[in-house]
Amino acid sequence: MSTGYLFLLLLPLVSAQTYHWGPCPSPKVQPNFNFQQYLGRWYEIEKLPVHTEKGKCIEANYGMRKDGTIQVLKSRFYKDKVRWAEGTAVIPDAREAAKLAISFSYFTPYSPYWVLTTDYTSLSVVYSCEDYFRLFHVDYAWIFGRSRFLPPDTVRYAKNLLASEGIDLFKMRPTDQMGCKDN
Template structure:
C-alpha cells in the first residue's frame, strides 16, 4: 500500500473512531469519573431528573427511578422503574465494577444471565459527578451517547440542575439533547 493510501485509510479510521472531524476534540478526551465511589452509600433509590433520550426508555413517561443493592458476590442488583401509558414498567439487571476504577465505572446488563459472556450486553455506567452527601449524581458513558442526572429526591433546584449540565458539557456531552424527566 502506498503512502497516500495509507494516510487516507488512517484518516478514515480516525474519523470513524471520533465520530467525524467535528467531534474529534471532545471524543479525544476520555470521560472523567469521580476518583472513587462507596457502593454501600451509593446503593438505594435514585430518581431520574434528566437524560439524553435513548431507545430503551422510550415508553417511560414519568416517575423514572433506579434502585441499586449490593449482592454477596460483589455484583449489584439493578431495578429500573418508570410509569408508561399502560401502567408501571420494570427492568431488572445486574451491574459489575470495572476493575481498577475504584467503583466509579460500572457495567450494567439487563439481558439474561446466560448471555453475560457476550460483551455487547454490558452497558457502560460511569459515575462522572457525585456530591459528598451521595444525593446527586451524573452518570454517562464513554461514548457520550448516554447521560443521566440522578437524585435521591424526585426534584432538584435549578442551580443543581444547571451545575450538572455544565459539568456534562465540560466533558464533551451534547447537553442540548438533554430532556428533563417528569416526576
C-alpha cells in the same frame, strides 16, 4: 461494505440518541467512589434520549447481591402501567470503582455506566457511551437525584459538568416526575 452504507443501516437505531463521529470520549469520573454510599434509590431528573427509557416517574434502585454483583431495578410509568427492568452492574476494576458496567439482559454485553460525580445524598451525574467500530459513538447521560426534584442550580451544575467534559447536551430532556407514587 462502505462506512457510509453501514452508517445508513445503523441510523434508525441511533436517531433518537446523541451520536457523534469518532470513538467514545473518556470523561473524568468521581475519585474515591464508594459504592456502598451510592446504594439505594435514585430518581431520574434529566437524560439524553434512551430508546428503552420512555415514560415518566423513572427511577433506579441499586442493591448488593450475595454474589457481589449489583442489582439494578429500574421502574417507569409507561402506557398506563408501571414497567420494571432488572439489570446487573459490576465494577470491573476496583481501582476505578466509579466506572461500572451494566447489562439488562443475559444476551447483551455490559455497557459502561460511569459516575462522573456524586455527593451520595442528593445528586449523581452518570455517563455512558456505545462505540460503533470507532467510526461514531452514541452518548448517554443522566442526572439523578435522591428526590424527584432538584433545585435549578443543582441541575445547572450537573449540565455544566457534562458540557465541560465535551458531552453534547442539545437533546437532554427533563424526566416527568409529576404525580408519581413511590413503590
